Amino acid sequence: MRPFLYDRAASADGAPAALALPKDAARIQGRLPAEYLAGGTTLLDLMKLDVMQPGRLVDITPLERREGAIAVSDRGLRLGALAKMSAAADHPEIVRSYPVLAQSLTLAASAQLRNMATLGGNVLQRTRCNYFRDTAWTACNKRSPGSGCAAQGGVNRQHAVLGTSADCIATYPGDFAQALMALDASVEIAGATGPRTIPFASLHRPPGSTPDRETTLAPGDLITALLVPAAPWTRRSLYLKIRDRQSYEFALASAAVALDLQDGVVRQARIALGGVATTPWRARDAEASLVGRPVTPETAAEAGRIAFAGAQPRQHNAYKVALGRNTVARALLQAATLEG
Amino acid sequence: MADATTTPAKTLATIPAGLPATAPALPPGMGQPVPRYDARAKVTGSAVYAADVALPDVAYAYLVTSAIAKGRIRSFDLREARALPGVLDILTHDTIGDAIRPVKFFTEGGPASNSVVPLGSPEIAYAGQTIAVVLADSYEVARDAAHRVVVDYAVEPPSATFGSPGAVDQELATQNKRHDDPKVGDFAAAYAAAPVTVDAAYATPAQHHNPIELFATQCSWNGAQLTVHEPSQNVYGIRAGLAAQLGIAPSQIRVLSPFVGGAFGSKGGLTQRTAIVAVAARKLGRPVKLVPTREQGFTVATFRAETKHRVRLGATRDGKLQALSHDGFEVTSRPDPYAVAGTDASTRMYACPNIASNVAIVRADRSTPGFMRAPAETPYFFALESAMDELAVALAMDPVELRRVNDTAREPIKGLPYTSRNLMPCFDRAAEAFGWSKRDARPGSMRDGDWLVGWGCATSAYPTQMAAAAARVSLFPDGTARVETAGHEIGNGLYTVLAQTAAERLGLPVGQVSVLLGDTDLPPAPVAGGSISTASVCSVVAQACDAIRARLAEGGAPPTDVVAALKERGMGSVQEYAEWAPHGAPKGALGLLYQGKAQPTGGAKLQDRIQFAFGAQFVEVRVHALTREIRVPRIVGAFASGRIMNTRTARSQYMGGMIWGIGSALHEETEIDPRAARYVNANLADYLVPVNADVVDVEVIMVPEEDTLVNPLGIKGIGEIGIVGTSAAIANAVYHATGQRLRDLPLRIDTLVTGA
Structure with a gap:
């Protein structure tokens, strides 16, 4: 340091x-x-x-009193960016009406980290790619633009199969962002030119040829809140996180799903994927495939297949395609059994 | 056995900070679940570990390690680092000169766990090798400066592991004169003729111990006297090795290690850091403290190297083994022929007339591997016990019955008798507790909702070894006694069981006994490795206590009340110094003990008999039908390991081994980038160990066993057996759950979800 x-x-x-x-x-x-x-x-x-x-x-924790509040209304949630992960995870109304949010937070990190980490910081968490984190590797386009990507030909079991580029295959590590994606959240930002609100889906940038630029935030921008609209699917939602050990590990694959069902038929589905993509990843084609159909082992499996249609596995992460598909299917089947 | 001798009373050493003056008062007697002697000190944080020792005016060291695995350092640019305020010095091969002398690798008679000379040359032998040490007034400045050291390397392509270009394959027997591949009969003919056969290949990954306590070292000089604070499983060994490296007398060095925060083999050897810190402290003229980072620990200390196996079994249709062959392949470093050669044990578990084995090593550009809990048995029993399960499947035979029909009272290579062997009682007790009789043997047949349920089992075994040890026991007229020996408390409960031993032998309450350990000013004890400590050190302490009683007897019957006898004779105190060597110890074993070279003996190494502890483990796994993750909701282990000194500490050791077995099977793998021969997951977020949620129900059963051949107290070692066989039991259970046979550790979702 x-x-x-x-x-x-x-x-x-x-x-x-x-x-x-x-x-x-x-x-x-x-x-x-x-x-x-x-x-x-x-x-x-x-x-x-x-x-x-x-x-x-610039330590922004003194702003917590103002920017750390969690407000619930008929229109949805306003999650202050400085609210702690644990505060949102344990919030009774979030647990009841937005379970995918609460679960994504509870299944992340450890109790100690959740008590320190803020929601705004959480969505900006940087990749766990070991070639990024160990400076002995000179080739890392994210750390040192133009230097190459050591992960492409290296140990890449943890790496992404969706949204990758020739310059970066680092996985977006978080969980909460997937839940926000699935619930069509937006981000409130205080910037040099004043406050603005953008869709959460446009916060993260795909790596492309500039993996060092991870978000669309401008210098000086500060996330002040995350806004989650109320919707018919928020209650029938869940976060499924698959990993090698039961707790305290980043996802190998995860799915945030939310379903709006009528008489067992899908009116709207929301699916976002974690552990498998370079950014929080929305599986819109998979969502569309479910509309007007019941959630069955067959339709759930098909949604999983569609979600990974564009996957590009590397040497050690081909399993993430099969695992990701099955994670989506399992999450959908489980969500369909929930009360709406 | 050496006779007890008396030495003049010396001034007693000071009790390390945090330890009580005497053990907690509890009922006396061996075998009692006496609470740990050091429990209060540890849970209250008053136990002072090596890095906690506050030395006046200490300077801080931070290591710079090699980014490359092979090549040489062309030059350092230290200007930016040296310019930082607070930087005192930077040691490199250029500046340290020949301050550290070469010493040999331990299999070649030396003290080193890695024979690369610390800061000895610009040559790079492995990624993560220490190439410079920054010394500064604060840790933060040292770390900052270390990041500013610029190294110009001449890089050569390294060989990472098995099959890497440039890696050199060798027969172990050509590299280590003490290794002999066990064999008997005619394996090839018997295997060809056997009606039922298994031929399978297995692999285990590189793993690192990752003890919670990092690999700290503090050194301070007082004139020509050097004091070393370092967590160690072998203080006399460290002292002897360091003395040779520094070219000074062992008597000029004191090594202190009263508490060790986890070791598991990683703190048994002389690593490069100790001499570097000692030289730095001498050069600066002030104490120096080094606490390497977690990541640096992956190459500062040793590790369990990756292995490959081929096991062939041939049996009659009723399951009797006719042929058994075990070929092992192990990775080691270029300079040092480290190997664990678990065929010594794996060829001797079952009755079989025709046995072959071979161990080959592969030299790669890696740091030298070393001992890690049950170094040989953990990987080799994964292979053997997986193959036994495959044979049971091929025979359509219950795997417990397969072990029963091949049980034996004599090892099959030389026909030597086991001093005791209670393998089948362990299987039977554990099977009963587990409910094994309810198992439906068909794979995939036991399902609970979306989860596939599998049950598996395996044999555990570990050689019963011991080494020479010395101890001093003093008895005082106030009714207290003190035990002094340079044994090591590494979680093995040594403080506690020594207090219990002395209490019983002297007829005192255990609360009246104090124990001092981990200090080269104390009588020597062997390395706390190979599960030898309790058997070795309790034996010598019992002997010293008996000598006290004999002295107080003055030729008559030993007194029942030693304190009364002491007062009656008007003595101020009585002190006995004892030396003890185990059955089969080589001539000169006691002399070697004082040189820090006490060699464990026993197991399969004896000429007249074989000594092992045995156990059986049963595991339930659950594999999700869709996403295929593996969970272990319960595990039952039964062990017969001679006399159990303390059922509380023993249970912890068995359980710790079994839990580690879960990690070893499912979680732990040090990943190596094949292009750079560099570890990529050297941190505890990416190097996975089980967390509480992964360990649900663990049951330990201690099967009574009396074996006074191994030593008069009847003690076998228990520190390592708990991890042996666990990974095979889990793999066997995964097969039972899924029908998929996973032969490579760790057992992972990757294979199960793709069906590969």
Whole structure:
């Protein structure tokens, strides 16, 4: 970890502007752009590994009182970006009416991490690709643009099969983002030009030829809230996470699903995939295949197949195609048994 | 056996901080579930581990490790690192000179677990090799500076593992004179003639111990005297090796290791770091503290290397083995011929007239592997016990009955008798507790909703070994006693069982006995490895206690109340120093003990008999019908390991082994990038070990066994047997659940979900 300047934000309005570097910042050697610090569960970890070297951190935890609230209304949820993962996971109304959100949080990380990490930071969690996290590997386009991708020909059992590019196959590691995708959430952002709201689905960028640019956020942008609209499918929703061990591991494959059923027939389906894609991944064709049909082992399996139609496996992750398909099918079958 | 000798009373060593003056007061007697002597100190955090020792004016070391696996360092650019305020020095092969002398690998008579000389040259032997050490006033500055060290490498393509270009295959027998491939009869002919055969290949991955306590070392010099604080399973061994490296007398070094936060073999050997820290401390003229990171621990210490196996079994239709062959293949480093050669045990488990075996090693550009809990038996019994299950399937025979028809009182290679062997009582007790009789043998036949249920079992075994040991026991007129020996508390409960031994032999309450361990100022004890500690050290402590009683007897009958006898004779205290060597110990074993080279003996190495502990493990697995993840809701193990000194600590050891067996079967794999021969998952998020949710119901059954041949106290080792066979039992259960035979560890969703 390299020395950095540390500031505490005074208010949400002030925070983005505060990222303009002070005059004395030049004394920090090897200075790189500033970063917001919330729970720190990813950022500090990556700084200790020397993967990230911000010259300045702006600690936004003082904003928690204002930006950490969870509000429930008939129209949906407003999740303050500084709310802790544990606060949302344990919120009775979220557990009851938006189970996919609560489950995606509960199945992530450990109790200790959930008590530190914030929702806004969670959706920005960076990949666990080991070639990204170990600086001994010189080839990592995400860490060092243009240097190559060591994972392509390396140990890539954990890597993505959807949304990959020739320059990056790193998996988006989170769980919560898939639930937000499935529920058509949007993101409230405080930026240099004022507040704005964008669909959550447009927050993350596919790696393409610029895997170092992971989101559409501009420098200084701060996520202030995640907005989840109420909808007929939120109650019949779940998050299924498959992994090598029962707890405290990133997904090999996961599915966030939500169903609007009438008389056993699908009116609307929502499917988002984790553990298998470079970004939080919405499986729209698979959703469409279910509309007007009941959820049966056959239709669920077909939805799984469609979801992975474009998969591009590498040497060690071909199993993720079969696993991903079956994860989708199992999640759909399980969700169909839930009360609406 | 050596006679007890007396030595003049010395000033007693100080009790390490955090330990009580005496053991907690509880009913005396061996076998009692006496709570751990060190429990309170550990759970309250008052136990002072190596990295906790606060040395005045300490400087901090941070390792720079090699990014490449093969090649050489052309140059360092240390300018940016050296310029950081607080950086004191940076040691590299350029600056350290010949301060550290080469020492030999342990199979070649030396003390080293890795014969690459620390900072000895610009040559790179493996990825993660220590190539520089930054010394600074704070840990943070040292780490920052280490990240600013720029290394210019001349890179050569490395060989990562089996089958890698440039890896060199060798017969182990040509590389290690002590290795002899067990064989008897005519395997080829018997196998060809056998009506039922199995021929299968198995593989196990590289694994790392990952003890919670990192591989810390602190060194401080006082004139020519060096004190080393390092978690160790072998303080005398570290001292001897370090003395040779530094070119000083062992008497100039004191190694302290009163507490060890997990070792499992990783803290048994002399690693490169100790000499580096000692030299750094001498150079700076102040104490130096090194706590390598978790990731660095993957190459600072040793590991369990990946193995491959071919097992061939031939049997009659009623299941009697006629032919057994086990070929093992193991990865090691270029310089050191490390091998575990588990064929020593795997060829001796069952009655069989025709046996062949072979062990070959593959030299790759890797750090030298080393001991990890049941080093030989864990991988080799995965292969053997999986193959036995495959044979049971081929015979349509119950796997328990297959073990029964091949049970034997003599090992089949030389026909030597087992001192005791209660394998089938273990199977029967565990089977009953498990409910094995309700098993439907057809694969996939036992289903619970969406989950496929499978039941499997396997044999556990571990050689009963011991080594020479010395101890001093003192008895005082206030009714207290003290045990002093440089044995090691590594979770094995040694403090506790030694207090129990002395209490029983002297007729004192266990709460009146204090124990000192892990210090080269104490009488020597052997490495805490090979499950030898309790048998070896309890034996010598019992002997010293008996000598106290004999001295107080003054030629008459030994007194029943030793304290009263002591006072009656007007003595201020009585102290006895004892040395003990086990059956079969080589001549000179006691001399080697003082040199830190006490060699375990026993198991299959004896000329006149064979000594093993046995067990049986039964496992239930559940595999999801769609997504195919494997869970282990319950596991039952029964073990017969001679006299159990303390049922509480023994249960923990067995259970810990079984739980590790779950991890070894399902979770643990150190992944190696084949292009760079570098580990890619060297952290505890990606190197998986079981968490609480993976370990549901674990039942341990201790089967009574009396075996006073192994030693007068009848103790067999129990530290490692719990992990042996577990992975096979799980793989066998997965087969039973799914009909898919997984022959490569870890058993993973990848294969099950694709049907590959």
